[in-house]
Amino acid sequence: MTPRGDPDAQERRRRPPAHPALRLTLDTPVTYLKGVGPARATLLAKLGISMAGDLLRHVPHRYEDATTVTRIVDAAVGSDVTVLGQVIAKGVLPTRKGLRVFQAVIQDASGMIEVAWPGQPFLDRTIAKGDWLLCTGAVRFFHGRRLQPREFVNLGPEEEGTAGGRVLAVYPSTEGLSVRLLRGLVQQHLDALLPLVSEPLPVDLLAEADVPPLRDALRMVHRPDSVVEAVRGRSRLAFEELLCVQILHRRANQVARQARGGRRFVNRRDLTTKLRAALPFQLTHAQVRAIREIVADMASPRRMHRLLQGDVGAGKTVVALFSALLAMENGAQVALMAPTELLAEQHARSIGTMLAPLGITPVLLTGRLAAKDKRAALTRLASHEPVLAIGTHALLQDDVSFADLGLVIIDEQHRFGVEQRATLGNKGEAPDVLLMSATPIPRSLALTLYGDLDVSVLDERPPGRQPITTVVRPESGRGKVFEFANTQLDAGRQVYVVYPLIETSEKIELKAATTMYEALLAGPLAGRRVALLHGRLPSDTRDDIMRQFRDGALDVLVATTVIEVGIDVGNASVMIIEHPERFGLSQLHQLRGRVGRGAAQSYCILLGDVGAEAAERLAMFASTEDGFEIARADLQLRGMGDLFGAKQHGLPAFRIADPLRDEALNETARQVADRLLQEDPGLEAPAHQALRQLLTVGYARALDLFRVG
Numbered sequence: 001m002t003p004r005g006d007p008d009a010q011e012r013r014r015r016p017p018a019h020p021a022l023r024l025t026l027d028t029p030v031t032y033l034k035g036v037g038p039a040r041a042t043l044l045a046k047l048g049i050s051m052a053g054d055l056l057r058h059v060p061h062r063y064e065d066a067t068t069v070t071r072i073v074d075a076a077v078g079s080d081v082t083v084l085g086q087v088i089a090k091g092v093l094p095t096r097k098g099l100r101v102f103q104a105v106i107q108d109a110s111g112m113i114e115v116a117w118p119g120q121p122f123l124d125r126t127i128a129k130g131d132w133l134l135c136t137g138a139v140r141f142f143h144g145r146r147l148q149p150r151e152f153v154n155l156g157p158e159e160e161g162t163a164g165g166r167v168l169a170v171y172p173s174t175e176g177l178s179v180r181l182l183r184g185l186v187q188q189h190l191d192a193l194l195p196l197v198s199e200p201l202p203v204d205l206l207a208e209a210d211v212p213p214l215r216d217a218l219r220m221v222h223r224p225d226s227v228v229e230a231v232r233g234r235s236r237l238a239f240e241e242l243l244c245v246q247i248l249h250r251r252a253n254q255v256a257r258q259a260r261g262g263r264r265f266v267n268r269r270d271l272t273t274k275l276r277a278a279l280p281f282q283l284t285h286a287q288v289r290a291i292r293e294i295v296a297d298m299a300s301p302r303r304m305h306r307l308l309q310g311d312v313g314a315g316k317t318v319v320a321l322f323s324a325l326l327a328m329e330n331g332a333q334v335a336l337m338a339p340t341e342l343l344a345e346q347h348a349r350s351i352g353t354m355l356a357p358l359g360i361t362p363v364l365l366t367g368r369l370a371a372k373d374k375r376a377a378l379t380r381l382a383s384h385e386p387v388l389a390i391g392t393h394a395l396l397q398d399d400v401s402f403a404d405l406g407l408v409i410i411d412e413q414h415r416f417g418v419e420q421r422a423t424l425g426n427k428g429e430a431p432d433v434l435l436m437s438a439t440p441i442p443r444s445l446a447l448t449l450y451g452d453l454d455v456s457v458l459d460e461r462p463p464g465r466q467p468i469t470t471v472v473r474p475e476s477g478r479g480k481v482f483e484f485a486n487t488q489l490d491a492g493r494q495v496y497v498v499y500p501l502i503e504t505s506e507k508i509e510l511k512a513a514t515t516m517y518e519a520l521l522a523g524p525l526a527g528r529r530v531a532l533l534h535g536r537l538p539s540d541t542r543d544d545i546m547r548q549f550r551d552g553a554l555d556v557l558v559a560t561t562v563i564e565v566g567i568d569v570g571n572a573s574v575m576i577i578e579h580p581e582r583f584g585l586s587q588l589h590q591l592r593g594r595v596g597r598g599a600a601q602s603y604c605i606l607l608g609d610v611g612a613e614a615a616e617r618l619a620m621f622a623s624t625e626d627g628f629e630i631a632r633a634d635l636q637l638r639g640m641g642d643l644f645g646a647k648q649h650g651l652p653a654f655r656i657a658d659p660l661r662d663e664a665l666n667e668t669a670r671q672v673a674d675r676l677l678q679e680d681p682g683l684e685a686p687a688h689q690a691l692r693q694l695l696t697v698g699y700a701r702a703l704d705l706f707r708v709g
């Protein structure tokens with residue numbers, strides 16, 4: 001782990017040890033290691049390796065053994081394989097389309113195969129004849145067998161292979177530093193370095209998590225006897241990372257509980273009781289529980305910082321409303337921010353209806369307000385009236401100031417950046433904060449992602465909602481699908497037809513949707529009132545179209561994914577999704593959530609010819625409406641980066657762990673962290689010194705959280 005916070009370690013790094021030749025330590029700069037000169041040290045630094053200990057922590061990201069590597073002779077057309085072969089010929093060839101293709105022929109003991117990288121002529125510079133390449137990809141037929149690698153690793157010359165049951169460790173490398181060279185360096189120094197490694201985790205804790213001691217784990221990952229062993233070694237390293245992050249978060253939460261000066265709202269049960277009486281429905285158990293958690297936070301002297309997660313349609317708005325009323329009955333003001341104007345308007349309308357019996361009218365603040373209305377809104381916010389302001393980013397503007405902002409609610413919180421959320425928070429004096437998210441994720445993961453937030457979960461659907469019928473239909477069924485859509489339209493319902501973002505080109509996306517829009521108008525939807533909605537339209541035009549659809553002035557909305565968030569049209573009963581295989585499951589779930597909002601039976605139709613793998617995913621999606629299950633499957637398929645902009649969320653950086661794929665390990669880490677901090681909040685016990693040291697060296701934040709004395 002690279003020290004970030006520890007000034008001593010930084011100092012040690014700047015100053016080479018007096019007698020490097022005499023004593024090797026984990027802090028010895030790599031330049032002093034045999035086989036590393038200044039040039040290589042620079043390359044190693046690119047990989048985050050500057051000290052001998054970093055070399056130990058640079059672990060293989062992949063292993064190959066005889067069971068995972070296919071003999072070249074057995075690489076059949078149509079299969080997906082990993083092969084290991086030596087380059088015996090190579091060159092760059094132009095194709096008729098003007099694309100330049102780098103091609104190589106690789107050979108192992110069994111035979112040879114052509115490997116091609118279209119559009120990557122530059123590989124000719126880095127791949128040499130005689131190099132061993134580990135290539136993974138599909139084998140196609142193209143004047144013979146041809147492998148097009150999805151992924152490949154240049155192992156350099158003199159590859160030893162995986163023959164004889166050996167496990168081949170593949171390290172993350174960088175240009176100029178081959179995998180073979182890295183592996184050689186690690187192997188060369190491993191025996192000298194391992195004895196220097198001391199155990200930072202208490203023994204009982206290792207047993208609790210069922211992971212091997214650090215020294216064993218490092219040997220297992222660098223020099224495994226089997227892939228199974230390597231995986232076990234890795235689990236230890238991953239666990240350590242997850243544990244550190246969980247400890248920091250839990251500790252930060254603990255410290256905040258003591259220090260965060262917030263406002264103490266008194267549960268007067270004045271407005272909230274009135275709301276409960278006025279609601280046309282019973283709250284679900286989950287809603288009651290979430291409200292209770294929120295009220296407890298708001299009534300305590302500390303500042304609330306809570307995430308409310310719940311599937312689409314779980315009823316987050318009402319929960320938010322209870323918290324708003326609690327603030328207001330204490331004389332404070334509330335701001336509810338949503339990511340789109342339409343969503344803000346929708347909230348203003350539905351909340352306005354719910355609050356009408358209480359004689360409360362929310363203040364709407366969006367970019368499209370006329371100057372006069374905006375002035376009026378600003379005046380109300382600046383007065384000491386306990387208002388509920390509902391708006392978009394417009395709330396963040398400098399000229400918006402609140403007399404007494406006591407609570408901030410942010411809907412679809414992942415649509416906002418950290419700064420934006422902070423800007424709104426800064427418009428009051430340490431207001432309580434409630435974030436809302438419709439992408440439900442496992443609790444331990446939420447705690448990892450959202451740091452010191454508290455989490456409430458709505459894991460129950462309001463009763464009486466009709467399940468949505470989801471089906472997958474092939475292209476050949478297109479005629480029938482639109483026939484069905486027409487029967488729904490004849491019955492007075494409305495329909496969405498959604499196109500994916502194709503490739504990353506907006507132009508192509510637009511063309512696909514436009515072409516389809518025209519084809520639909522000329523064909524199955526002739527005579528219907530249809531509009532085309534896509535991201536290239538100016539946002540007010542977009543909002544206008546959405547409003548028309550909402551008001552029933554349009555029958556069909558042909559759209560790209562811009563409708564994903566923020567439209568609630570109870571009368572829409574059919575969602576047709578084209579090229580469904582191009583969407584992530586969570587995205588499909590959000591799209592599906594646009595129908596089934598009224599009393600009518602609703603349908604989600606996934607239309608298109610998809611491959612076997614996609615068919616399986618889509619079948620899983622069609623079989624459940626449980627957002628948690630879907631989000632989890634999606635996260636596992638795509639990783640977290642896609643679902644959560646990593647930067648935006650300040651995701652902790654993991655070198656080895658993946659809090660999602662390692663969910664079970666992460667859950668264990670959370671439990672262990674909780675127990676540990678309960679027993680020894682400051683990690684002051686002698687048995688915890690090494691762990692505390694590990695934290696303070698690895699994480700700058702730990703210095704504040706675990707101050708000595």
Ligand code: ADP
Pocket residue numbers: 281282283284287310311312313314315316317318438462463
């Ligand atoms: P989301 O969690 O997606 O934001 P909303 O808050 O928009 O969900 O609620 C979806 C719909 O469910 C709204 O029309 C709301 O009035 C309704 N609703 C919320 N809670 C209940 C409940 N307990 N019983 C019945 N309907 C409810």
Ligand code: MG
Pocket residue numbers: 316317411
């Ligand atoms: Mg909502």
